[in-house]
Amino acid sequence: MYVHKIYFFYTMIADNFNYSVSIDCVIFGYDTTDLKVLLIKRGEEPYLNHWALPGDLINPKESIDQSVIRVLKELTGLSKVYMEQVKTFGDVGRHPLGRVFTVAYYSLLKISDYELNPSSFAVEAKWHSVKRIGELAFDHNKIFATCKEKLVESIKRKPIGFELLPKEFTLTELQNLYETLLQEPFDKRNFRKKINSMKLLIDTGKLQKSVSHRPAKLYRFDNNKYDTLKKGGFNFEI
Amino acid sequence: MYVHKIYFFYTMIADNFNYSVSIDCVIFGYDTTDLKVLLIKRGEEPYLNHWALPGDLINPKESIDQSVIRVLKELTGLSKVYMEQVKTFGDVGRHPLGRVFTVAYYSLLKISDYELNPSSFAVEAKWHSVKRIGELAFDHNKIFATCKEKLVESIKRKPIGFELLPKEFTLTELQNLYETLLQEPFDKRNFRKKINSMKLLIDTGKLQKSVSHRPAKLYRFDNNKYDTLKKGGFNFEI
């Protein structure tokens, strides 16, 4: 009976091992006014010269996460990058050469860090404004859209926005970030009141330099405090 | 140079197609007082006689979602079951016979529907209280835990709780559901006030039958209204 066949697939033979699995990574960076995504230009068919999400096949001896870490490291030179698994895509026709599943991740990094690590000369990689993404290779537009949505969801409920700013930042920079990502304006005083009430920022005592107006205070995000609060049931929310 | 190798994996050969991909499904049902999960008992090694999550290999010509729909249909007899992709697991050693990735889903169904469709005689399937899950096959305990967390997250922000109740239900049943899933008590009057303010329930005009106390009104969830409201930016939240 047909029902017998399923749920017990672990008696499978070598014939069952004929799929391929990759990761694709939507790498977000924020650039004073604009959210950007790091794309690479394909040097081969199919989709020659199309922009695509960076990714790679998963190696036989590495986990999914390790695969993403490896690609991020090779592309950006950075090791400790925030990343989050989003969704797996595996439609039948998504890859011309066979059945390839891809696990999509997004990750966040400070463009200021990235620019210090130009170890990616070998591949043409470029930041694109998320507002001006053209047609990407394969189903990467769909993957990108899904990751963007997930980022927006997460940014409201986790303090991951700080991953996109320099280590020391002003409150106005923080507010601009949220306004850009969430596409809505915030009242300056209320925004500061809310941020302040969370007690998650450390006043560095430093000020902005060489701006032609009153210099703003520089703050750092207090990771330790956040970890402590979170254990006590605290929920970040903007 | 090494960096050349990656990002251009699409020149791969048959050697790259040697992984296997499955789906596993955490099927939740709610039973007047308790959240349950549908497990199947393995009839073969490895993990003979262990309880496991229902799942199957993805067929060459079906999408990931289709694969889940197929398994749910074969196991429960139901076609339109709420489901949500949660996460993909692919640690190197998770399966003894080779590299098997599995895409985890959770799904929600009314146990009352399920019991009318006993098409799963061929496989030993049983509802287990989520509080009393023993040691499951493979990494299924981890998968289960991840899906349970995701369910709890989603239940607060989407009106999916109704998928677990009969089509017509009382407000007390609804409250019990939320109290069970979120593990916190709600004030009866405030709970009703909140539900009422959303205007998402339809009073069927019917009453409970043969209860030895004042019979409660029966309500239905208004799917159309919810879809409309959602388009207007409405966010369900409990």
Added chain:
DNA sequence: TCAAAAGTGTTCTGCATACACCCATGT
């Protein structure tokens, strides 16, 4: 002295919370 952005408090409104009694039915 001007331009440009930083910084700061109060009032109002609405929503979450806390809380106790009468009602309808079956036995």
Added chain:
DNA sequence: ACATGGGTGTATGCAGAACACTTTTGA
């Protein structure tokens, strides 16, 4: 008539929203 859960309103507190002027710096 009694036991059982169903059903209802009000007062209080707190957090989000609206809102405008003074301060500091460089040019």
